[in-house]
Amino acid sequence: MTSHGHVAISCIDLRKQFVLRHTRSLKEALVWLAKGRKGDLSKKFLALKDVSLEVKQGETVALMGLNGSGKSTLLKLISGVLQPDGGTVRTRGRVAGLIEVGAGFHHDLSGRDNVYLNGAILGMTEKQIDEKFDSIVEFSEIGEFIDTEVKFYSSGMYLRLAFSIAVHTDPEVFLIDEILAVGDEPFQRKCIAKIKELSDMGKTLFVVSHDLDLVATVCERGVLLEHGEVVMDGEVHAVVAELRRRSAHAESEDSL
Amino acid sequence: MAGQTDQLVKPGSGHGLLDVYGHRFLLKLLVRKEIKVRYRGSVLGLMWSYVKPLVQFLIYFVALGIFLNLQRGTPNYAIYLFSGIVLVNFFTESLSNATRSIVDNRDLIRKIYLPRELFPVATVWVSAAHFLPQLLVLVGACLVVGWTPSVLQLAAVILIFVMVAVLGTGLGLLFGAVNVYFRDSENIVDMIVMVVTWASPVLYLWSMVQKVMGEWFWIYQLNPMTVAVEVFHWAFWEPTLRGGQLVNDATPPGMLTLWLPVALLTTLAVLFLGQFTFRRLAVHFAQEL
Numbered sequence: 001m002t003s004h005g006h007v008a009i010s011c012i013d014l015r016k017q018f019v020l021r022h023t024r025s026l027k028e029a030l031v032w033l034a035k036g037r038k039g040d041l042s043k044k045f046l047a048l049k050d051v052s053l054e055v056k057q058g059e060t061v062a063l064m065g066l067n068g069s070g071k072s073t074l075l076k077l078i079s080g081v082l083q084p085d086g087g088t089v090r091t092r093g094r095v096a097g098l099i100e101v102g103a104g105f106h107h108d109l110s111g112r113d114n115v116y117l118n119g120a121i122l123g124m125t126e127k128q129i130d131e132k133f134d135s136i137v138e139f140s141e142i143g144e145f146i147d148t149e150v151k152f153y154s155s156g157m158y159l160r161l162a163f164s165i166a167v168h169t170d171p172e173v174f175l176i177d178e179i180l181a182v183g184d185e186p187f188q189r190k191c192i193a194k195i196k197e198l199s200d201m202g203k204t205l206f207v208v209s210h211d212l213d214l215v216a217t218v219c220e221r222g223v224l225l226e227h228g229e230v231v232m233d234g235e236v237h238a239v240v241a242e243l244r245r246r247s248a249h250a251e252s253e254d255s256l
Numbered sequence: 257m258a259g260q261t262d263q264l265v266k267p268g269s270g271h272g273l274l275d276v277y278g279h280r281f282l283l284k285l286l287v288r289k290e291i292k293v294r295y296r297g298s299v300l301g302l303m304w305s306y307v308k309p310l311v312q313f314l315i316y317f318v319a320l321g322i323f324l325n326l327q328r329g330t331p332n333y334a335i336y337l338f339s340g341i342v343l344v345n346f347f348t349e350s351l352s353n354a355t356r357s358i359v360d361n362r363d364l365i366r367k368i369y370l371p372r373e374l375f376p377v378a379t380v381w382v383s384a385a386h387f388l389p390q391l392l393v394l395v396g397a398c399l400v401v402g403w404t405p406s407v408l409q410l411a412a413v414i415l416i417f418v419m420v421a422v423l424g425t426g427l428g429l430l431f432g433a434v435n436v437y438f439r440d441s442e443n444i445v446d447m448i449v450m451v452v453t454w455a456s457p458v459l460y461l462w463s464m465v466q467k468v469m470g471e472w473f474w475i476y477q478l479n480p481m482t483v484a485v486e487v488f489h490w491a492f493w494e495p496t497l498r499g500g501q502l503v504n505d506a507t508p509p510g511m512l513t514l515w516l517p518v519a520l521l522t523t524l525a526v527l528f529l530g531q532f533t534f535r536r537l538a539v540h541f542a543q544e545l
């Protein structure tokens with residue numbers, strides 16, 4: 001165990017509610033108002049219920065849970081993309097959400113232009129991108145294709161470049177959502193090595209992945225979400241075992 | 257850096273338009289991307305921003321200037337017409353693109369936190385990049401017919417440019433934010449765009465409106481775009497007129513002393529309203545898009 005310093009992420013009684021809106025037109029909304037707001041224009045859905053969680057600087061945490069349990073929602077609250085409906089979330093230092101690789105990519109721009117655009121989107125300054133440009137290209141193994149438009153890249157090349165930019169943004173806190181399954185086998189290994197390197201450098205990692213064996217090797221702590229609630233928080237192997245037990249249980253119930 | 261790291265902050269709580277200044281490198285890249293992408297695979301590229309207004313100008317000039325013979329009562333009608341057209345185009349392009357900018361960038365907004373004001377502001381800059389070459393053409397045309405502007409008139413041009421940019425930003429923030437919830441917003445803006453060309457004295461003279469509206473003429477003057485176009489006429493068209501050609505009422509009474517300040521205040525009010533609404537609605541952009 002590395003020694004952990006200050007709190008990097010603090011979530012207190014976080015609640016997030018989604019409105020499943022039925023309408024996107026002014027007409028329907030006006031009709032609804034005219035009818036004296038009768039009937040429900042929207043259905044509400046609680047995606048996170050009173051989630052409290054504290055992550056120390058330098059900790060590596062795996063966020064686990066079945067589909068729809070609220071993992072991505074929690075990551076988006078921490079990155080500031082979503083705002084909570086209750087409770088507070090606070091972070092220390094620069095947070096980079098590797099929520100989805102290549103979110104800021106534009107197909108009609110060259111790889112080079114995309115490195116600059118995506119780097120700036122992820123919070124890098126011009127100087128930082130200039131300095132790291134060669135290293136980004138080298139890590140991505142894109143080589144001479146860097147000046148080709150991204151739409152001509154294979155999906156592997158595309159993801160490699162996007163991931164390479166993301167790991168070069170050098171934030172204090174990394175949020176990683178389902179992106180470790182990037183590219184082919186050798187590149188995946190390289191990504192995992194890079195992530196371990198980041199963790200050794202004392203970066204805080206908050207990782208979502210379906211690959212339970214992988215998160216168990218990268219992370220030391222596990223948090224299990226179920227229907228928007230934290231049901232377990234502890235040593236990663238124990239949490240992985242618990243999740244396996246629960247999903248096996250759910251499957252056997254399904255087959256009944 | 258060290259100062260930042262030793263305190264806990266709430267993620268995603270920005271300072272609105274003020275944050276755009278802190279992200280000016282990204283703003284520059286977004287503007288550049290927009291221009292690159294828009295003209296990809298086109299031979300003329302940015303030249304299109306000359307061709308389109310010229311065609312528009314020719315249509316109006318032939319239909320209104322020649323067929324309806326407006327050019328007889330209005331010396332240098334071509335200058336009169338073009339100076340209004342370029343300004344109104346700048347406004348309408350800013351507004352309609354800013355209105356669509358949030359929905360168009362939903363992939364980013366849903367996944368990464370950025371000051372969302374960046375997107376409408378970037379579209380206004382792109383429109384400015386289209387406007388400035390047209391302004392050069394206008395200046396060229398004015399010089400050909402003997403343009404002698406005063407320093408005050410040149411300063412007014414810059415002021416109006418800024419005012420229209422701010423007005424486009426304010427309305428763009430307002431309609432862009434509402435557009436996330438109600439796509440009707442785009443249609444409302446399409447209508448505004450259609451009306452604006454005719455609700456300002458671009459094609460005709462303000463005095464024609466005054467004859468019809470009489471004592472209600474001040475309502476017409478409340479529209480900041482009307483004042484903006486009138487000031488452009490005063491700065492570009494009036495200084496090209498010769499002694500004998502001077503129409504005695506080239507600009508409405510009180511334009512600089514009353515109506516310009518009113519327009520500036522209206523513009524600022526629109527900007528604050530736009531920013532206020534935008535900030536209220538932006539909290540839920542990511543989940544509504």
Ligand SMILES: Nc1ncnc2c1ncn2[C@@H]1O[C@H](COP(=O)(O)OP(=O)(O)O)[C@@H](O)[C@H]1O
Nearest residue numbers: 018047066067068069070071072073074543544
């Ligand atoms: N923008 C949204 N609007 C409505 N419902 C949403 C939205 N985002 C997520 N949800 C719902 O919230 C729940 C949790 O989603 P998510 O956090 O993506 O789960 P996970 O990442 O664990 O699979 C799901 O039921 C999903 O349908």
Ligand SMILES: [Mg+2]
Nearest residue numbers: 071072073178
């Ligand atoms: Mg998810």
